[in-house]
Amino acid sequence: MSAAVQAQPHTRLLLSGNDAIARGVWEAGAKIASAYPGTPSTEILESLALYPDLYAEWSVNEKVALEVAIGGSMSGARSFCAMKHVGLNVASDALMTITVAGVVGGLVIAVADDVGMSSSQNEQDSRYWGRFAHLPILEPADSQEAYEMVKYAFELSEACNTPVLLRLTTRVCHVKAVVEIGERVVHDITGFASDPRRWVMTPANAKGQIPAQIARETKLLALAESSPLNRLEDGKDRRIGFVTSGPAYMHVRECFPDSPILKLGFTYPVPVGLVEKMASGVAHLVVVEETEPLMENDLKAAGLSRIHGKDLLPRLGELTPNVLVPAINGLVGEPLPKGSVYPKIDPFPRPPTMCPACPHMGVYYSLSRLRKQVQISGDIGCYTLGAGHPWNALDTTISMGASMGIALGMDKARSAETKDKGVVAVIGDSTFLHMGMQGLLDIVYNRGNVTTIILDNRTTGMTGGQNHPGTGKSLTGEDAPRIDFAKLVEALGVAPERIRTVDPYLLPVVFKTIKEEIAVTAPSVIITTRPCVLSEFYDRQPPFRVIDETCTGCGNCIKVGCPAITVKRTETRNRADGTSHELKFTTIDTAMCTGCRMCVESCGPKAIVPAQPTAVAQQ
Amino acid sequence: MNDVITNILICGIGGQGVMTAAEILAQAAMAQGFDCKKSEIAGMAQRGGVVTSHVRFGRKVWSPVITPGTADLLVAFEVAEGSRWADHLRPGGTAMVNTIRLAPPIVSSGLYKYPADPVAQMRAAGVPVIEVDAGTIARDLGNLRLVNTIMLGAIADHLPFPATELEEQIVGRFRERKPAMVEVNQRAFEAGRQASQRGNADVTARAVNC
Numbered sequence: 150m151s152a153a154v155q156a157q158p159h160t161r162l163l164l165s166g167n168d169a170i171a172r173g174v175w176e177a178g179a180k181i182a183s184a185y186p187g188t189p190s191t192e193i194l195e196s197l198a199l200y201p202d203l204y205a206e207w208s209v210n211e212k213v214a215l216e217v218a219i220g221g222s223m224s225g226a227r228s229f230c231a232m233k234h235v236g237l238n239v240a241s242d243a244l245m246t247i248t249v250a251g252v253v254g255g256l257v258i259a260v261a262d263d264v265g266m267s268s269s270q271n272e273q274d275s276r277y278w279g280r281f282a283h284l285p286i287l288e289p290a291d292s293q294e295a296y297e298m299v300k301y302a303f304e305l306s307e308a309c310n311t312p313v314l315l316r317l318t319t320r321v322c323h324v325k326a327v328v329e330i331g332e333r334v335v336h337d338i339t340g341f342a343s344d345p346r347r348w349v350m351t352p353a354n355a356k357g358q359i360p361a362q363i364a365r366e367t368k369l370l371a372l373a374e375s376s377p378l379n380r381l382e383d384g385k386d387r388r389i390g391f392v393t394s395g396p397a398y399m400h401v402r403e404c405f406p407d408s409p410i411l412k413l414g415f416t417y418p419v420p421v422g423l424v425e426k427m428a429s430g431v432a433h434l435v436v437v438e439e440t441e442p443l444m445e446n447d448l449k450a451a452g453l454s455r456i457h458g459k460d461l462l463p464r465l466g467e468l469t470p471n472v473l474v475p476a477i478n479g480l481v482g483e484p485l486p487k488g489s490v491y492p493k494i495d496p497f498p499r500p501p502t503m504c505p506a507c508p509h510m511g512v513y514y515s516l517s518r519l520r521k522q523v524q525i526s527g528d529i530g531c532y533t534l535g536a537g538h539p540w541n542a543l544d545t546t547i548s549m550g551a552s553m554g555i556a557l558g559m560d561k562a563r564s565a566e567t568k569d570k571g572v573v574a575v576i577g578d579s580t581f582l583h584m585g586m587q588g589l590l591d592i593v594y595n596r597g598n599v600t601t602i603i604l605d606n607r608t609t610g611m612t613g614g615q616n617h618p619g620t621g622k623s624l625t626g627e628d629a630p631r632i633d634f635a636k637l638v639e640a641l642g643v644a645p646e647r648i649r650t651v652d653p654y655l656l657p658v659v660f661k662t663i664k665e666e667i668a669v670t671a672p673s674v675i676i677t678t679r680p681c682v683l684s685e686f687y688d689r690q691p692p693f694r695v696i697d698e699t700c701t702g703c704g705n706c707i708k709v710g711c712p713a714i715t716v717k718r719t720e721t722r723n724r725a726d727g728t729s730h731e732l733k734f735t736t737i738d739t740a741m742c743t744g745c746r747m748c749v750e751s752c753g754p755k756a757i758v759p760a761q762p763t764a765v766a767q768q
Numbered sequence: 769m770n771d772v773i774t775n776i777l778i779c780g781i782g783g784q785g786v787m788t789a790a791e792i793l794a795q796a797a798m799a800q801g802f803d804c805k806k807s808e809i810a811g812m813a814q815r816g817g818v819v820t821s822h823v824r825f826g827r828k829v830w831s832p833v834i835t836p837g838t839a840d841l842l843v844a845f846e847v848a849e850g851s852r853w854a855d856h857l858r859p860g861g862t863a864m865v866n867t868i869r870l871a872p873p874i875v876s877s878g879l880y881k882y883p884a885d886p887v888a889q890m891r892a893a894g895v896p897v898i899e900v901d902a903g904t905i906a907r908d909l910g911n912l913r914l915v916n917t918i919m920l921g922a923i924a925d926h927l928p929f930p931a932t933e934l935e936e937q938i939v940g941r942f943r944e945r946k947p948a949m950v951e952v953n954q955r956a957f958e959a960g961r962q963a964s965q966r967g968n969a970d971v972t973a974r975a976v977n978c
Contacts, residue, residue, distance in 0.1 A: 163791075163798050163806070267809045291805075291832070324832040325794060325806040396832070403830035470835040489837030489855040492893050496848040497880035499781065499872045501815030534815065538874055611815075707877045712816055715876035733878065740912065 154199045158332040166321035169292040169328045170259060171196035173299035174229045177255070178336030179203060181221030183214040185583060186612035187233030188268040189322035190261035194231055195615070198624045207616055207624040210549070210583040211236035215243045215258065222256040222312075223348060225339030227303050231259040234275045235548065239584065241278060244312070246350050248282040249358050251310035253339065255303030258284075261317040264439045265467045268611070270529060270546060272465055274441035279314040279417055283362055285369045286314045286417035287378065288394040292326040298378065298414060305372070309365055316416075318439060320396035320467065370418040378414030379423055388481050390431030392424055392444065397437045397468045404470050405477070419447040428453055433480060435461065437468055503534055505713040506687075506745035508679035509604055511653030513540035514709050514751065515660040516573065523571040523667060524559055528552040528585070530577040531610040531681075539710050543575070550584025552576045557588070557597040571667025574601045579609035579617045582632065586641060592672045593642035600666040600673045604653075605634055606681040614683055638674045647673040654679060656709075656750040682743060690744025692760045694737050699756035702732025706748040706757065713741035714748055773826035774802075774928055775834045779853045780845025781870055782816050785916040789843070790821035792920060796937040797825035800929045807832035816872065820853065841926055843919055845902075846870050851886040854895045862896050864922050864964060866915065868903040898922070898967035905959045914956040921960025922967075931961060 152162050153172040164172070170193050174182060182205040184194040198205045204221075208214035211232040221228030232240060237260045244258070260278070263269040279286040287302055289295035295317065302313040346354050373379060386407040393401045394413045401410055411427050413420070428434050436445040436458035445458035461476040462468055475485050503510055513535040516525055520542060527533055527543035528551060536543035545555055556574035563570075576585050581603050592599050609615040616622040621631035635648050647669065651662050659677075666673040680686035695706075706714050717736040723729045737748070739760045749757045776793060780786040787808055794806040802825035809820065822834045836856045842863040844850030850865040857863060865887060875882050883889060890897050902918040917938055924931035935957050942949040 161798075163794055163804060265809070319809070320807065320832060323808060325791070325804075326829075326832070327798060327803060399830045399832065467833075469833045470831055487837075489857075490859045491837075491855045491857060491895055493855045494851040494886075494889055494893065496851050496883050496886060497872075497875055499816075499818045499849075500874065501782065501817035502873055503815065531815065538879065539877055704877075707873075710873060712873050714873075715871055716878060719878065731878070 153196070153328075153330055156330060158330060161327055161329045163325050164292050164296075164328045165192065165323055165325045166289070166292045166295045166317060167192035167323070168196045169296035170231075170299050170315070170317075171200070172328075172330050173296040174257070175200040175203060176331055176333045177300045177303040178227050178334045179229045179303070180226035180254075180336070180338055181218055181228040182206075182230065183208045183217040184231040185209065185211050185214055185236060186609050186615040187211075187236050187261070188612055189263060189319040190231045190233045190236075190259065190317070191612045191615065192322070193259060194624060205624055209618060211240040212243055215240040215247075218256060218258070219243060219247050222252045222254045224254070224341040226254040227336050228254055229257050229259070231261070233269065234260060234262045234273050235269065235271065236260070237275050237278050239549065244278065244282050246355070248284055248312060249355055249362050250347060250350065251358075251361075252306050252312060254336070255306035256312040257299060257302040257306060257315055258312055259299070259315040259317060261319070261322050262440070264318040264320070267319060270548065272440060274439075274443065275314070276316055276417065276443050277441070279316065280443070282312075282314075283366055284312055284314045284417070285309065285373070285415065286316050288316045288414055288416045289321055290394075290396050290398045290412075290414070291321065291324065292328045294414065295321055296328050296330070301378070309368055309372070310361075311365055311369075316395070318395055324396070366418060370420070373415045373418050373420040374422045376415040376420070379420050380412050381423070381427055382410045382412060384409040387431045389433045389435055389477065390427050391435050391437055392427070392448070393437040394444065395439055397439050400468055400470050400473055401437050404474050413444070416444060419444050421448060421451045421453070424448055424453060428455070433457060435477065435480070437462065437473065439468055440465055500537055501534060502712045503531065503710060504682050505711050505741045506682045506743045506747070507531070508606055508653040508677055508681075509535065510710045511656055511659050511747055512575070512602055512604060512677060513542045514656055514747070515663050516540065516542040516575075517708065518660060519571070519663060519667075523573050524556075524567065526552045526556040526559065526572070526574045528574075528576040528580050530580050532575060532577055532604050535575065539708050549580055550576070550588055553585060553588030553592055553599065553601055556599040556601070557592050557595065560597050560599050572599045573663070573667065574599055576601065576603055577610065578603060578605040578607065578619045578634065579615075581634075582618055586637070589638060589643070589672075589674070590641045597672055598670045600663065600675065602663070602675045602677070603634055603638075604677050606677075606679065606684070607686050608681045608684045610681050610683070614681065634676050638676075643672055643674050647671055649673070649675045651675060651677055652679060653677040654745050654747050654750070656747060687743075692737065692739040692742035692744055693746070693749060693757050694739060694760040695735050696756045696758060697734070699754050700734050701754050701756070702734045703753060704733035704735070705753065706735055706751050707733060709747050709751050711748060713738045771827055773824055773829060775839045776823045776841045776843065776923070777820060777834050777839040777853060777856050778823065778843040778845070779818070779820045779849045781849065782819050784819070784845045785913075786819045786821050786845055789916050789920055790823050792937050792941070793823050793934070794825070796929070796934045797823070799937065800933060802826060803829045805829045805832040818849065818852070841923060843923055845915065845919060847886045848883060850897070851883065851890050854890050854893065857895060860896070862898060862926060863890060864898050864900060864919065864926070865890075866902040866919055867899050868901075896971055898964055898971055900960065900963045900967060902960065902963075905963060906956070909952060909956055909959065911952065914952065917953045917956040918960035918963070921957035922964035924957070924961050925964065
């Protein structure tokens, strides 16, 4: 639990940006908060759910989350929603029109860009969305600023009748730093007042409001030019003046303590006047922003000269000191930093793996056996790891819920070579409910020959185990109606005999079911039934071990992909035809094993048996 | 308080408790009146991948990231991970390494080889390494989860504040929630300290022999 929930006002706490934002949202008197989980933004709502006197929900996707917050704002409640960068793409349809209509209660949208791509399918600069929607953009550099700016964002939203975009990056969300917290202010909900000319966006009504949106930008620019969030920190080394925002400011401040720095927090509309004032006193201006050259291009368009930015600095990834210093030193002819004295040692890669007993392994084990007969369209979640070793059983991953639409396109675009292949879409439960249902509906409607596998592990796994409509619990842990996937897909039009429910631990059953369904030309759905091993629903069983004398070294159990199974010894055997192959004799780490039996199912010679109680005790 | 920043890089594998250890260390530094930042890339950390956490503290900390070549202390929860991050140490920095070897599936299935002796590799590169067999110590104390406390004990005499302050930060957490765990954590902390002192003597002896 975030320490900030129970802390007294005016105490100093070590808080992540996400926890600091949650505290700020609550202190601002927000009454409505919504999100769909997404790294690095997930913990904001998890934290907010712990505060009193505020409604917080996991929404099914980011568009719905934003719509819930819009409804709250229209009703006069200060409202907040959070999402990761790609979530704002999903929410953008609602965003692009609410920005015309404006707000009643302050409306703040926090969007977290995964700069450096620790857990995302792309790296995008969400400030583009803010500009596209004519929104003011605030960019905190650390937890304290995130806390302060989100509070100010509600004020700004109400003062200028606009949603406000709080742009975060991973280095704000997940860095813990010292924050001094304050007290909650009360903002009572005023209630919804019907005003169709404002809220019913027919062309006539929308046209009437667009001039106000344009006028709003003039007012926002004046505010940005005078905002205390934009400050000049003077310095005596006038060879370079920096213009910077977000956590990049911290890196600049650390590396160039003597340089003048224009530190921008209110970054759109860009306060060109402030930059002009600074530019006259320095030889070069360098804009340091993550990731796209947005401020830089605006400043160039405003006619400022001697501006550097992405000509020196990379357009992708973080602008950390080890990136920044060599680039800047090159500009002013300083020697490059010496770097580390110790050589880089690269032992072996250690990519993320599925957990021991992860039910996804049962499906990927079977798909890898059928690899030559199927095209496999994947989706976003833990099961994206199926693309990796040892399964290599994914052909595509693009965006949330895309597996089925892409599978349908593949089905309709078969060549002579692929005409007999099975087309399989693989998607998780949370992702299916997020954006997947429409894809399946499209397959049914257009008579697609696609087998959809819903990996229902009863959680939102990759983001750390959040609830959704398929888990039977809400964000706050209360009981919630639990969606029945079999009934849902039947309602979407899949024939009842083509809806198969399987235990993913029973490898032969999974294999046979997939084989049967890809042989059928109608839309089919296979739903797996085992929960995530990290969830409260997982039923841990006693571990297994390998009998050395019985193990033939075939290595089949390794192909399950369980991290608890390791190769103990190898032997090279020569075949009669002169070729050779390697036998792999395995062992099971009984401390990691949770007794799922998948390796038992994979073992021909029956060398895997329950570990003796004494063996457990020795561990 | 002077302007010196202490940089501690903690590395290991998802699920080992790297982030918890970093959190405890950061809280201890903050309790000493330091400004402090703790940063990690944790996106897929639960899934057995590489995890690092950066802890920086001093009078005023700006960047939350430790620049390669500037870490005062590297705390490795796994020996090959220690070798992977050793180049982040500053000259004269120390690598405190748990000697446990944890092979990922990519190694156990034969695609890659686990190095025979990562500590020897680090030493050959000139890195001062202190070995701590935290797995064995934890097993002797009866609970594998104590590795975390043992490793914090191991670095406790390498910090710019008294070891007891770090110990109090650990014990304080258990005192509220699991009082039964206080004593065994105190023993684990002390065992980590002693193991590190023995390891340090080895390093010093080796330096003399050279």
